[in-house]
Amino acid sequence: MLDATPSQTALLEVNNIEVLYNHVILALKGVSLDVPKGGITALLGGNGAGKSTTLKAISNLIHSERGEVTKGTILYDGQNMVGLDPADLVKAGVVQVMEGRHCFEHLTVEENLLTGAYTRTDGRAATAADLEMVYDYFPRLKERRKSQAGYTSGGEQQMTAIGRALMSRPKMILLDEPSMGLAPQLVEQIFEIVARLNREQGVTFLLAEQNTNVALRYAHTGFIMENGRIVMEGLAADLRENPDVKEFYLGMSDKGRKSFREVRSYRRRKRWLA
Amino acid sequence: MPDTLLFAMEATLNGLTAGVMYALVALGFVLIFKASGIFNFAQGVMALFAALTLVGFQSGQIPFAHLINAVFGTRLHQFGWNMPTFLAIPATVLVMILLAVLVERYILKHLVNQEPIILFMATIGLAYFLEGVGDIMWGAEVKALDVGLPKGMSGAVDDITFAWFGYGFYIDRLELWAAGIAGILVASLTIFSQYTKQGRALRAVADDHQAALSVGISLRFIWVLTWSIAGIVALVAGIMWGSKSGVQFSLSLIALKALPVLILGGFTSIPGAIVGGLIIGVGEKLFDFFMQPVIGGATENWFAYMLALAFLLFRPQGLFGEKIIERV
Numbered sequence: 001m002l003d004a005t006p007s008q009t010a011l012l013e014v015n016n017i018e019v020l021y022n023h024v025i026l027a028l029k030g031v032s033l034d035v036p037k038g039g040i041t042a043l044l045g046g047n048g049a050g051k052s053t054t055l056k057a058i059s060n061l062i063h064s065e066r067g068e069v070t071k072g073t074i075l076y077d078g079q080n081m082v083g084l085d086p087a088d089l090v091k092a093g094v095v096q097v098m099e100g101r102h103c104f105e106h107l108t109v110e111e112n113l114l115t116g117a118y119t120r121t122d123g124r125a126a127t128a129a130d131l132e133m134v135y136d137y138f139p140r141l142k143e144r145r146k147s148q149a150g151y152t153s154g155g156e157q158q159m160t161a162i163g164r165a166l167m168s169r170p171k172m173i174l175l176d177e178p179s180m181g182l183a184p185q186l187v188e189q190i191f192e193i194v195a196r197l198n199r200e201q202g203v204t205f206l207l208a209e210q211n212t213n214v215a216l217r218y219a220h221t222g223f224i225m226e227n228g229r230i231v232m233e234g235l236a237a238d239l240r241e242n243p244d245v246k247e248f249y250l251g252m253s254d255k256g257r258k259s260f261r262e263v264r265s266y267r268r269r270k271r272w273l274a
Numbered sequence: 275m276p277d278t279l280l281f282a283m284e285a286t287l288n289g290l291t292a293g294v295m296y297a298l299v300a301l302g303f304v305l306i307f308k309a310s311g312i313f314n315f316a317q318g319v320m321a322l323f324a325a326l327t328l329v330g331f332q333s334g335q336i337p338f339a340h341l342i343n344a345v346f347g348t349r350l351h352q353f354g355w356n357m358p359t360f361l362a363i364p365a366t367v368l369v370m371i372l373l374a375v376l377v378e379r380y381i382l383k384h385l386v387n388q389e390p391i392i393l394f395m396a397t398i399g400l401a402y403f404l405e406g407v408g409d410i411m412w413g414a415e416v417k418a419l420d421v422g423l424p425k426g427m428s429g430a431v432d433d434i435t436f437a438w439f440g441y442g443f444y445i446d447r448l449e450l451w452a453a454g455i456a457g458i459l460v461a462s463l464t465i466f467s468q469y470t471k472q473g474r475a476l477r478a479v480a481d482d483h484q485a486a487l488s489v490g491i492s493l494r495f496i497w498v499l500t501w502s503i504a505g506i507v508a509l510v511a512g513i514m515w516g517s518k519s520g521v522q523f524s525l526s527l528i529a530l531k532a533l534p535v536l537i538l539g540g541f542t543s544i545p546g547a548i549v550g551g552l553i554i555g556v557g558e559k560l561f562d563f564f565m566q567p568v569i570g571g572a573t574e575n576w577f578a579y580m581l582a583l584a585f586l587l588f589r590p591q592g593l594f595g596e597k598i599i600e601r602v
Binding site: 059061064065066085086087089090091095096097098102103104105106107111114115116118119164165168 | 387471480485486488
């Protein structure tokens with residue numbers, strides 16, 4: 001669907017990481033993935049598969065949730081960044097948009113966007129220029145710039161959260177469930193903007209999604225997770241055509257759409273887990 | 275004009291100025307509560323500690339003199355040089371900032387993402403620790419604090435009211451100054467939090483810790499910043515209360531008067547702390563004035579708490595407490 005082809009060099013390489021919460025709960029059991037520079041990579045899977053944990057392990061937000069990476073490496077631009085402070089990661093160009101938006105409710109939309117530029121040191125003019133750039137991508141935000149973010153709609157909050165991340169001038173955005181709780185039309189709109197940002201600004205995206213259908217249409221490559229492991233990976237186009245993905249994640253089979261009763265869990269098929 | 279009305283007006287004015295003194299203490303609580311969700315039990319002791327340190331610098335006391343003398347058998351007490359006030363105040367500010375750094379490093383850092391009650395317990399521990407350290411550093415005797423603020427009856431207010439009503443109001447000049455300083459303090463805090471980058475970051479942290487982390491705001495720096503500001507506010511409160519009634523342990527108990535102010539004004543609102551303080555101050559004085567003939571005196575000791583109780587029943591978030599935003 002997209003003609004932009006990501007380069008073959010990986011901007012981010014996650015090698016066999018394990019994540020432990022509270023010293024006891026093993027949430028990731030050896031996850032490896034690589035994100036090509038300039039591409040959109042989708043991380044798919046059901047609830048509790050470990051998508052969010054993977055993203056938070058990369059941005060090191062798990063630290064404040066009493067989690068830690070106990071094994072493996074995370075290479076960004078060739079540098080190991082396990083255990084780095086989230087602020088240092090933002091400065092290096094990796095920023096996360098968290099699941100459920102997490103806007104600053106009592107700040108206005110514009111103030112929300114400005115907090116995104118917190119780590120920047122290139123002056124007010126550059127920040128102001130980027131603010132205009134964000135408003136160009138999200139004209140709706142310009143209309144609502146003086147409203148308290150807590151009173152804006154879910155879609156506007158998602159835009160605010162993405163715009164806020166953009167204000168840090170990132171090379172890579174970790175986008176966690178942008179479709180959560182949004183109407184299908186709005187989801188489509190958000191993904192369109194993600195694709196444009198990727199094309200026009202060269203931002204690399206790693207996005208976690210449950211909405212496999214939309215995600216695979218916009219992504220270049222995809223990884224499928226289950227139970228704290230990657231169970232499948234490939235080009236998005238190939239994944240879309242894969243019969244198992246169709247059956248388990250897109251709800252289709254040779255006999256047409258399946259009834260919900262027949263849907264089985266992917267992990268019952270042991271062949272990938274072996 | 276009838277005398278009762280005049281007396282009531284005088285009581286109101288006195289209440290307003292007393293209220294400002296309460297508000298000064300409440301401000302420190304609000305700042306820390308907003309930014310980190312911690313009810314800082316140690317705020318009153320911080321005011322005491324700041325005042326002790328200021329007096330210590332002013333009078334050229336050697337810190338930990340008693341301890342040093344006990345260990346080494348020396349007889350040290352004074353440096354022999356009294357630091358002038360204009361140097362002693364910045365020096366005390368530096369001590370309060372140092373305190374904020376230490377609190378972050380040795381307490382807060384280790385309690386990230388813990389339950390509020392655990393953090394609250396930690397501040398109780400801090401309160402007792404600081405109280406002890408204050409004693410060991412500067413000695414436990416009652417000290418007078420004088421930073422050059424005027425005291426006693428304000429002649430100007432007396433003259434003006436006498437010219438208008440034929441009856442001069444008694445207003446303490448120290449409390450007038452306190453009101454002015456509190457005004458400047460609140461104005462500068464508001465400007466800081468509304469119009470500066472760090473102020474915006476501070477409000478962002480107050481709203482959502484995780485999101486603040488995700489955009490690269492360093493929570494540790496913000497905590498040091500808020501505790502420093504709270505320390506400076508504690509110093510201002512310590513100076514005012516210390517000048518009024520001397521620097522001694524009971525200074526830390528002014529924190530108890532801040533509680534009803536916070537319940538009235540809301541734990542998260544800076545204007546709320548001010549208005550809450552004024553209402554409590556005025557309420558106390560007027561209630562005492564009108565009810566004294568009926569139920570006797572000493573109502574000032576409990577009136578504030580009764581008012582707070584009534585508020586808890588009918589408006590638990592206080593007058594200006596942050597409404598929890600809920601989208602429908």
